[in-house]
Amino acid sequence: MLALNLPLADTQIFACGSQTLLTGLYKAAAEITLSHNKNLRDNIIVVNFGHASPDFNFDNKQALDSKKHAAQHTVYLRARQRQFDSSTTLLNAAEDAGIRLAHGCRQGICQLCRCNKVSGVVKNIHTGKMSSDGYESIQTCINIAMTDVVLDI
Ligand code: FES
Numbered sequence: 001m002l003a004l005n006l007p008l009a010d011t012q013i014f015a016c017g018s019q020t021l022l023t024g025l026y027k028a029a030a031e032i033t034l035s036h037n038k039n040l041r042d043n044i045i046v047v048n049f050g051h052a053s054p055d056f057n058f059d060n061k062q063a064l065d066s067k068k069h070a071a072q073h074t075v076y077l078r079a080r081q082r083q084f085d086s087s088t089t090l091l092n093a094a095e096d097a098g099i100r101l102a103h104g105c106r107q108g109i110c111q112l113c114r115c116n117k118v119s120g121v122v123k124n125i126h127t128g129k130m131s132s133d134g135y136e137s138i139q140t141c142i143n144i145a146m147t148d149v150v151l152d153i
Helices: 019-030 061-069 090-096
Strands: 013-015 044-046 073-077 082-086 114-119 122-124 136-139 143-145 149-151
Touching (some): 013 019, 019 044, 082 090
Parallel strands (some): 013 044, 073 149
Antiparallel strands (some): 114 136
């Protein structure tokens, strides 16, 4: 076993890989508490080298099928009074339109992209589950618009 003598509080962990790998990393890091009530989990930076993004995860046939069959719909950002067309994940579509939304891992793990949907139906590309048409919390990195959607952003 190799033991690294690192100052963990100052250590940043750059991670890229499958959802299983990242979930395991988050769980392991969550067990390490640092000084000042910080947690090693806070030091994880998820990056997407190559095919780590859900849209390009060739192991996830469901994600590809969802994207292939997704028609283009309009997403309205109520608070910002902006809108964009979307046929991919809400996060990617916003960025394609030059709109920056809060995000972290882009893989449905960190929850930093979570926001409230006011109306419209979205589909989770990891589970294939369709949302209701009403108000609910969603993650923009793993949901695609199945109808026109209004977000409380
Ligand atoms: S960006 Fe991490 S869950 Fe969406």
